[in-house]
Amino acid sequence: MYPSIFGHKTEQEFMTITILGAGRSSASLIRYLGEKGQHKGWKLRVGDMDEATAARRVVGLGNAESFAFNVNDQMALEREVKGADLVISMLPAVMHISVIKECIKYKKNIITPSYVTPEIKALDAAAREAGIVVLNEMGVDPGIDHMSAMEILDKIKSRGGRVTRFESFTGGLIAPESDDNPWHYKFTWNPRNVVMAGAGGTAMFIQEGQLKYIPYHRLFQRIREIDIEGSGRFEGYANRDSLKYREVYGLDDIPTLYRGTLRKAGFCKAWDVFVQLGMTDESYTINYDGTMTYRDFVNSYLSYDPEKSVEQKLRDYLDLDDQTMARLEWIGLFEKETIGLTNATPAAILQKKLEGKWVFNDSDKDMIVMWHLFRYELSNETREIQASMVYVGRDNVLSAMSDTVGLPVALAAEMILSGELNVTGVLLPITPNIYAPILERLKEHGIYLGEKEYRV
Amino acid sequence: MYPSIFGHKTEQEFMTITILGAGRSSASLIRYLGEKGQHKGWKLRVGDMDEATAARRVVGLGNAESFAFNVNDQMALEREVKGADLVISMLPAVMHISVIKECIKYKKNIITPSYVTPEIKALDAAAREAGIVVLNEMGVDPGIDHMSAMEILDKIKSRGGRVTRFESFTGGLIAPESDDNPWHYKFTWNPRNVVMAGAGGTAMFIQEGQLKYIPYHRLFQRIREIDIEGSGRFEGYANRDSLKYREVYGLDDIPTLYRGTLRKAGFCKAWDVFVQLGMTDESYTINYDGTMTYRDFVNSYLSYDPEKSVEQKLRDYLDLDDQTMARLEWIGLFEKETIGLTNATPAAILQKKLEGKWVFNDSDKDMIVMWHLFRYELSNETREIQASMVYVGRDNVLSAMSDTVGLPVALAAEMILSGELNVTGVLLPITPNIYAPILERLKEHGIYLGEKEYRV
Numbered sequence: 001m002y003p004s005i006f007g008h009k010t011e012q013e014f015m016t017i018t019i020l021g022a023g024r025s026s027a028s029l030i031r032y033l034g035e036k037g038q039h040k041g042w043k044l045r046v047g048d049m050d051e052a053t054a055a056r057r058v059v060g061l062g063n064a065e066s067f068a069f070n071v072n073d074q075m076a077l078e079r080e081v082k083g084a085d086l087v088i089s090m091l092p093a094v095m096h097i098s099v100i101k102e103c104i105k106y107k108k109n110i111i112t113p114s115y116v117t118p119e120i121k122a123l124d125a126a127a128r129e130a131g132i133v134v135l136n137e138m139g140v141d142p143g144i145d146h147m148s149a150m151e152i153l154d155k156i157k158s159r160g161g162r163v164t165r166f167e168s169f170t171g172g173l174i175a176p177e178s179d180d181n182p183w184h185y186k187f188t189w190n191p192r193n194v195v196m197a198g199a200g201g202t203a204m205f206i207q208e209g210q211l212k213y214i215p216y217h218r219l220f221q222r223i224r225e226i227d228i229e230g231s232g233r234f235e236g237y238a239n240r241d242s243l244k245y246r247e248v249y250g251l252d253d254i255p256t257l258y259r260g261t262l263r264k265a266g267f268c269k270a271w272d273v274f275v276q277l278g279m280t281d282e283s284y285t286i287n288y289d290g291t292m293t294y295r296d297f298v299n300s301y302l303s304y305d306p307e308k309s310v311e312q313k314l315r316d317y318l319d320l321d322d323q324t325m326a327r328l329e330w331i332g333l334f335e336k337e338t339i340g341l342t343n344a345t346p347a348a349i350l351q352k353k354l355e356g357k358w359v360f361n362d363s364d365k366d367m368i369v370m371w372h373l374f375r376y377e378l379s380n381e382t383r384e385i386q387a388s389m390v391y392v393g394r395d396n397v398l399s400a401m402s403d404t405v406g407l408p409v410a411l412a413a414e415m416i417l418s419g420e421l422n423v424t425g426v427l428l429p430i431t432p433n434i435y436a437p438i439l440e441r442l443k444e445h446g447i448y449l450g451e452k453e454y455r456v
Numbered sequence: 457m458y459p460s461i462f463g464h465k466t467e468q469e470f471m472t473i474t475i476l477g478a479g480r481s482s483a484s485l486i487r488y489l490g491e492k493g494q495h496k497g498w499k500l501r502v503g504d505m506d507e508a509t510a511a512r513r514v515v516g517l518g519n520a521e522s523f524a525f526n527v528n529d530q531m532a533l534e535r536e537v538k539g540a541d542l543v544i545s546m547l548p549a550v551m552h553i554s555v556i557k558e559c560i561k562y563k564k565n566i567i568t569p570s571y572v573t574p575e576i577k578a579l580d581a582a583a584r585e586a587g588i589v590v591l592n593e594m595g596v597d598p599g600i601d602h603m604s605a606m607e608i609l610d611k612i613k614s615r616g617g618r619v620t621r622f623e624s625f626t627g628g629l630i631a632p633e634s635d636d637n638p639w640h641y642k643f644t645w646n647p648r649n650v651v652m653a654g655a656g657g658t659a660m661f662i663q664e665g666q667l668k669y670i671p672y673h674r675l676f677q678r679i680r681e682i683d684i685e686g687s688g689r690f691e692g693y694a695n696r697d698s699l700k701y702r703e704v705y706g707l708d709d710i711p712t713l714y715r716g717t718l719r720k721a722g723f724c725k726a727w728d729v730f731v732q733l734g735m736t737d738e739s740y741t742i743n744y745d746g747t748m749t750y751r752d753f754v755n756s757y758l759s760y761d762p763e764k765s766v767e768q769k770l771r772d773y774l775d776l777d778d779q780t781m782a783r784l785e786w787i788g789l790f791e792k793e794t795i796g797l798t799n800a801t802p803a804a805i806l807q808k809k810l811e812g813k814w815v816f817n818d819s820d821k822d823m824i825v826m827w828h829l830f831r832y833e834l835s836n837e838t839r840e841i842q843a844s845m846v847y848v849g850r851d852n853v854l855s856a857m858s859d860t861v862g863l864p865v866a867l868a869a870e871m872i873l874s875g876e877l878n879v880t881g882v883l884l885p886i887t888p889n890i891y892a893p894i895l896e897r898l899k900e901h902g903i904y905l906g907e908k909e910y911r912v
Contacts, residue, residue: 201739207760210752211744213802215734217673222759243743278671283657287699288667296666303678304663346669 014043015417018080020069020099021090022048022057024189025113025139027397029090029406033413034061042417047080071095082106086413096120096136104130109416113139113405116426124426134426135434138412140368140404141170144389144442145259146248146428147408147435148449149372152385153249154432156376161383164255165375169226169236170368171262172401175392176231178364182327184264186358188366189401195351197261199280203238206246209255214238220272224260226371231390234369235268236260248430262369270327276318277301279350285343293336297349310334331357360396367392368400370449375456382456387449407445411438470499471873474536476525476555477546478504478513480645481569481595483853485546485862489869490517498873503536527551538562542869552576560586565872569595569861572882580882590882591890594868596824596860597626600845600898601715602704602884603864603891604905605828608841609705610888612832617839620711621831625682625692626824627718628857631848632687634820638783640720642814644822645857651807653717655736659694662702665711670694676728680716682827687846690825691724692716704886718825726783732774733757735806741799749792753805766790787813816852823848824856826905831912838912843905863901867894 017033019026026046034044044061047069048054054066071077071091081087081102086109089099093114100120103110107130116136127134137143145168156163174186187194203214214222224236242259246252263271274280278301286292286300295310302313311334315325328334331353339349360366367390374385393400412434415421421434429435442448473489475482482502490500500517503525504510510522527533527547537543537558542565545555549570556576559566563586572592583590593599601624612619630642643650659670670678680692698715702708719727730736734757742748742756751766758769767790771781784790787809795805816822823846830841849856868890871877877890885891898904 202734202737204740208762210760211742211756212760213734213742213756215673215737215757217671218732218734276674278658278669278674281658281671284660286667286669300667300669301671304666304668306664 014041014063015085016043016045016083017086017088017413017417018045018047018084019088019090020047020071020080021092022046022050022054022066023090024399025402025405026090027057027399027406028402029088029410030057030061030064031398032407032410034058034064036410036414037063040414040417045080045084071098077102078106081108084108086111086417088112088409088413090409093117100127100134103132103134107132109133109135111135111138111409111412111416113137113143113409115142116428121426128425131424133416133421133423135412135416135429136426137428138409139406140401140408141370143408143429144404144439144447145170145370145372146430147439148370148387148389149249149374150430150435151432151439152372152374152387152451153251156374156378156385159378161376161378163251163374163376164382165373166249166251166254166256167224167258167260167373168371169224169234169260169262170370171234171236173262173264173367173369174360175365175367175400177392178361178366179264181357182323182330183267183270183358185267186360186364186366187355188360188399191351191355191358192347195280195347195354196282198237198240199282200240203240203242205238205242205258206254207256207258211243217275220268220275223268224258225265226262228369228371228388228390231369233265234262234371235265236262236371237268248428256375262371266323266327269321270324273314273318273320273324273328274350279346282345282347285345286349287343290338290342292339294332294339294349294353295334295336297339297346298333362396364396365393366400368404372449383453384456385451385453387451389447389449391447403445404447407442407447408438411441470497470519471541472499472501472539473542473544473869473873474501474503474540475544475546476503476527476536477548478502478506478510478522479546480855481858481861482546483513483855483862484858485544485866486513486517486520487854488863488866490514490520492866492870493519496870496873501536501540527554533558534562537564540564542567542873544568544865544869546865549573556583556590559588559590563588565589565591567591567594567865567868567872569593569599569865571598572884577882584881587880589872589877589879591868591872591885592882593884594865595862596857596864597826599864599885600860600895600903601626601826601828602886603895604826604843604845605705606886606891607888607895608828608830608843608907609707612830612834612841615834617832617834619707619830619832620838621829622705622707622710622712623680623714623716623829624827625680625690625716625718626826627690627692629718629720629823629825630816631821631823631856633848634817634822635720637813638779638786639723639726639814641723642816642820642822643811644816644855647807647811647814648803651736651803651810652738654693654696655738656696659696659698661694661698661714662710663712663714667699673731676724676731679724680714681721682718684825684827684844684846687825689721690718690827691721692718692827693724704884712831718827722779722783725777726780729770729774729776729780729784730806733770735802738801738803741801742805743799746794746798748795750788750795750805750809751790751792753795753802754789818852820852821849822856824860828905839909840912841907841909843907845903845905847903859901860903863898863903864894867897 044064046054046066051068058064058066089096089112096112104126109132172188198219205212219237226234239259242257299310370389372387391400500520502510502522507524514520514522545552545568552568560582565588628644654675661668675693682690695715698713755766826845828843847856
């Protein structure tokens, strides 16, 4: 059906895993399945818009081949799905739906690391009828966060405890050994997603039985401070919709449920400057004559004042402290450097500046930090469990992001191919048949949460 | 073609003016054209989604008839346009485009009081080819603001002056004799438009040669204070896009151009509370059990604190003064009154509360306030002209809004029907052949701007 590098064996002897999307997050996944597959008789087909990226990922893997792949090429999509035993979609989240539809049509199991959308959820009956599983949210956040939380929640419930609070935070950060800037941050994943984080709408959660809403322009001001033993102080801002996780986690009546994103202390206050100014906006382009500098860019969000410097105006406008000003200075926000973009959105201008500074160098390592808090009532006592993980990447390619997104996906793929996991429908990894074996095996790779429990 | 009440004359003896949309802003327009038409031989057809509204508008006008009209009924639209000598669209702005397309098809002149959109502008060549005029922005704002500004700008230019600053503000407010609440505001026009004012995006203008952008969440904080002799202190917030008016007004190189909306002093600070909390959001609905009160609604935007009252939390969060708190108390924002809406957006909940308070009573009068500032250089002198208008409505129906929107439209209609104005294409009232006669005739109705000029 397609040219194969496996001429010495017949197709039937292999199981074919087709991986669509070979970006940063796919590196560990492909490495794991490629190496494991040499003993298991798996063949990998790795496709990406950029064929060179796909090719780089399969270097040294004798059982893997790369190809150029465009999800909008319907014939190519059908051919790939039809030829696969299992499909893994690592494409941008909006693209999963068309792959999933083909998987239902050709009765092929599929795994994604992304949030299940209402559109995907609506395919549950069709997936069951086709006898396949559409396993979503199988990465780190969402993914490991669900699995590790459900393990503890099920443990509390099995003891007879009543959960009254659940908070969960995850962050993709720079490892301490590579942390060399005042933001304690580098772009270890998609820069645009970082710039636009939270911009999609109002954050929603529940606290002590009260619904709480935080609009985007207040998101980075209403933060939660979190100390993780041995790793210092972090701060969390609320994720878009925590409310729907009441149903997902089986905690319909819980008084407090809050999910968020972690940054190192001080980050949010400085990031909020960009939000307050309006620099994360994507809805218009700035028309200028090509000579506009970053300093002009900042000034365009400040009132006219012939007496004060741009720095002073900004400091006064947003009542900024020295540390925040130092972070902005370090970014080069006040430089008289020409932007060099034409008709760009504010967000694109900001991203360009940040990309020049928050560089994830070849010698850098990233880390994934996860923290859960569970409060529960048991035998007239109030108890808390804190669970946390600080996982540092192996190197710049087999990064913490790549490991924690890719390994759970890979382990789930292994379970499906071996028949160990035999389920159908549109699923999340929130049941013990999925999370228990995967969490156990992730531990062997150093990916696990440490727990401590105490009375409140 | 349609049933007519004018059986005693043949169709040919009449000119038919078809007015689509009979809301608040159409009252004065219909009255004027109806009364004038009795001598001029005009017949009016007035259509509205709500036939009763249309019927109410034609009461006492022997030459006018009302009908139920739905712009999405393509056959009805074609029939009405085909039977008209002139079409006036007073429909919601988004609906004009389909009416305009029919007018081009059937070669009928059309007037609207709304902003010309890029889509409408693109029909310029087609309108010229059809030999018709599509006359837009013929109301008050946009409309009288353009006409009065262009008259002064043309005067300055004819003297050889160089304009360096143009600021223009308009507001639809409550008349002093009906101003009986601490906001000095009532809903004298569409409440939803008031609630969503500015929410569409970032405001843009130019000041001393520097592009300036104000995001929505800062719009009501960055205000311009304006004193109008005899009427007290007002404040203005920036309109969406002032930049495009550089071209419209022929002021391409002007260092300062700013257009905005006027409110009475103190309004913006209190309105900003709603914006800061996130209550003007239309992007999600609040799920609650039907017992949620306005107090709960406010609390859902404030951090949890078991010690403080909702009032105290709000005051601390936004650093509010007594006057602003008094305005919020007056609105009833802290009342333990059930909202009584299910799955409503925050903006709809807020609007419901405001509609119960900012009632434009039958005995109330409104007013339109307009203020322009022109600065220019002439013979090495810097001069300023301030022009302002405070126009109070005749009554609750023939309101200032209805008069200032409807009379310029009516006067333009008269000029087109009589042949006095014989132009084609998609136009704004920015040339003397349009603005000069209309401004002169508006003066007879008490609608004009007083001017004063001085050296700076």
